[in-house]
Each structure stands twice: as structure tokens, then as C-alpha cells.
Amino acid sequence: MGRRPCCSKVGLNRGAWSAHEDKILADYIKAHGEGKWRDLPKRAGLKRCGKSCRLRWLNYLRPDIKRGNISPDEEDLIIRLHKLLGNRWSLIAGRLPGRTDNEIKNYWNTKLGKEVKTIPEQLNEERDHGKLKQRKSKASLRTEAPKELGEQSHPVIRTKAVRCTKVYIPQHQDDRMAGQNLEPRSNEQALESMLEDVDPADFFVDFDMQDLLLEVPADDVSRVCRNEPREDSNGVHGREGSNRMLSPRSGLSCHFHGAMLEEWRDGDGLQSKLASELNALASLLDLEE
DNA sequence: AAAGTGCTCAACCGCCGGAAT
DNA sequence: GATTCCGGCGGTTGAGCACTT
Numbered sequence: 001m002g003r004r005p006c007c008s009k010v011g012l013n014r015g016a017w018s019a020h021e022d023k024i025l026a027d028y029i030k031a032h033g034e035g036k037w038r039d040l041p042k043r044a045g046l047k048r049c050g051k052s053c054r055l056r057w058l059n060y061l062r063p064d065i066k067r068g069n070i071s072p073d074e075e076d077l078i079i080r081l082h083k084l085l086g087n088r089w090s091l092i093a094g095r096l097p098g099r100t101d102n103e104i105k106n107y108w109n110t111k112l113g114k115e116v117k118t119i120p121e122q123l124n125e126e127r128d129h130g131k132l133k134q135r136k137s138k139a140s141l142r143t144e145a146p147k148e149l150g151e152q153s154h155p156v157i158r159t160k161a162v163r164c165t166k167v168y169i170p171q172h173q174d175d176r177m178a179g180q181n182l183e184p185r186s187n188e189q190a191l192e193s194m195l196e197d198v199d200p201a202d203f204f205v206d207f208d209m210q211d212l213l214l215e216v217p218a219d220d221v222s223r224v225c226r227n228e229p230r231e232d233s234n235g236v237h238g239r240e241g242s243n244r245m246l247s248p249r250s251g252l253s254c255h256f257h258g259a260m261l262e263e264w265r266d267g268d269g270l271q272s273k274l275a276s277e278l279n280a281l282a283s284l285l286d287l288e289e
Numbered sequence: 290a291a292a293g294t295g296c297t298c299a300a301c302c303g304c305c306g307g308a309a310t
Numbered sequence: 311g312a313t314t315c316c317g318g319c320g321g322t323t324g325a326g327c328a329c330t331t
Binding site: 017052107111 | 296298
């Protein structure tokens with residue numbers, strides 16, 4: 001019983017890819033497209049495992065890939081998304097156009113995971129003054145971040161690692177959108193355009209609401225509740241139908257959809273509305289589970 | 290200059306879930 | 311329903327490089 005290995009590993013090349021192998025793989029995929037990874041090596045004439053080909057293509061050879069030079073904005077987004085999603089690298093990568101899950105995972109493990117520390121962890125380190133640090137293995141350093149982050153005031157929402165190709169839009173939202181002639185947007189937006197125009201239904205998937213609200217200055221909240229567009233640092237008002245909030249910590253901006261704000265404002269107050277929206281999200285996640 | 294140590298990141302591994310049979 | 315196939319995911323490894331002693 002059990003599964004047979006993805007390929008017989010006898011006689012296959014392993015380790016770093018040569019330029020020649022890269023060219024064969026890239027040429028083959030250009031001609032025949034992605035998929036059928038299992039048979040691809042044989043058909044392309046590569047002495048590689050299908051999985052290895054897939055990985056090489058996705059992480060290195062894809063034409064739209066961005067490598068290195070992760071910008072501060074991207075870094076900030078990674079931190080925030082990690083806070084929300086935990087080690088769901090593929091989900092995080094899906095929000096960073098051109099970035100691969102492997103790159104983000106590596107970046108986190110080598111840089112951000114060490115920088116983003118919890119206060120309890122910092123206290124422990126101060127108390128133990130290096131003793132604990134010495135004992136910590138590399139492996140535990142790598143894996144502890146999400147767990148400990150999950151114990152912070154911003155609990156990680158444990159979703160399933162499902163590809164988000166469809167967005168559930170509640171009926172009332174759908175009606176409003178139809179009424180306003182708004183189109184749902186793809187999840188695969190460029191970073192800036194994603195921040196420019198967040199789909200209301202996408203919104204809960206993208207951000208930690210509690211975190212977001214905590215970061216928003218009180219006057220911004222009241223301004224938003226009055227549906228007054230905020231003037232950002234460039235002196236540009238939010239677009240019609242959405243209001244921009246600038247996060248004081250990150251400098252990143254977020255938009256609230258006008259209809260959504262209208263709904264919040266007209267309800268029983270932000271708190272109860274937020275609670276019900278979060279309940280809806282929880283139900284959605286339960287369904288997914 | 291040599292040895293030791295730390296860091297980065299491409300690649301591998303094992304497992305999982307959905308689809309097909 | 312059980313089994314197999316396949317694509318995809320997150321965790322881990324190790325070669326190569328940079329830096330320090």
C-alpha cells in the first residue's frame with residue numbers, strides 16, 4: 001500500500017541546475033505549457049524528477065519572477081500577512097506579485113523571523129541573558145515564530161491552505177456592488193493596485209481587522225464614519241467610493257469601500273458591526289474547514 | 290593566510306488534499 | 311468506499327559564500 005515515489009530516483013540528476021537544463025526546461029514549457037510535471041522530464045529529455053522541474057520553473061525560471069531586493073513596503077506586507085496567516089507562504093506569496101513562496105519563506109527565516117520578536121520573547125531573552133539563546137537550535141528558531149506570534153494579541157487565523165481563486169460575496173454586498181456598477185477584482189493584483197483598491201469581499205482575507213483598527217488614529221475613524229475622504233500625504237483624496245487610511249506604523253494605505261463604510265456607519269456602531277462581520281468570516285472559515 | 294563561524298537560498302523531502310479510476 | 315495519481319505545500323538541508331578571529 002502507500003504511494004509510489006513521484007519518480008524513480010535512479011539515474012536522475014540532483015542538486016543545482018545547469019544552464020543547459022534550465023534552457024531545456026524553459027524551452028519545453030514555452031512550447032507546451034506548464035502541467036503534467038510527472039511526464040515532463042521524459043518528454044523534455046531531462047534527467048530530473050518532475051517535482052524538481054516544477055520547483056525550478058516556479059521558483060526560478062518563470063518569466064514574471066522578481067528576485068531579491070525586497071522593498072520595505074513588501075517587507076511590511078509580509079510581516080502583516082504573516083501575523084494574519086502564519087506560515088502560509090503560498091498565500092502570502094500570492095499577495096506579492098512576482099515573489100515565490102520559497103523566497104518569502106527564506107526571507108522570513110533568515111531576516112524577518114529574527115527581527116519580528118514578541119515582547120515576552122524579548123523579556124525572556126533579557127532574563128536569561130543569552131543562555132537560552134545559546135541553547136536554541138537553528139531549527140527551533142526557524143519554527144517558533146508563527147507559534148509565538150499566535151500567542152500575541154493578534155491571533156493567527158488558521159485557515160486551510162486552499163488556493164483562493166474565488167471570492168464569496170454575501171448577497172447584500174453583491175447587490176450593492178451591482179447597484180454601484182462595481183466589478184469584483186482578481187486576487188492577483190500588483191502590490192500597489194491591491195492596496196489601491198481592495199475588494200470588500202477580499203478585505204477580510206487580507207487584513208487583521210483588529211490590528212488595522214488599532215493602527216488607525218481615532219480622528220481617522222471618526223472621519224471615515226462621517227464618510228469624509230482623508231487627504232493623504234500627496235494631497236490626493238481617496239477615490240470616489242473608497243476612503244484611504246494611512247497606517248502610521250507602516251505607511252501602507254488601505255481603502256474602505258464606500259458601501260461598506262455606509263453599512264458600518266448606519267448599523268449599531270462599529271463594534272457590533274465588526275463583531276458580526278467577524279462572525280461571518282468565522283462561519284466562512286468553518287465551512288472551508 | 291588559514292580556520293572557524295554564520296548566513297543565504299536553491300533544492301529536496303515527506304506529507305496532504307482533490308481528482309480520477 | 312478504496313486506491314492511485316498528481317499538484318502543491320511547508321519544513322528542512324547543505325553547498326557556497328561572506329565575515330570574523
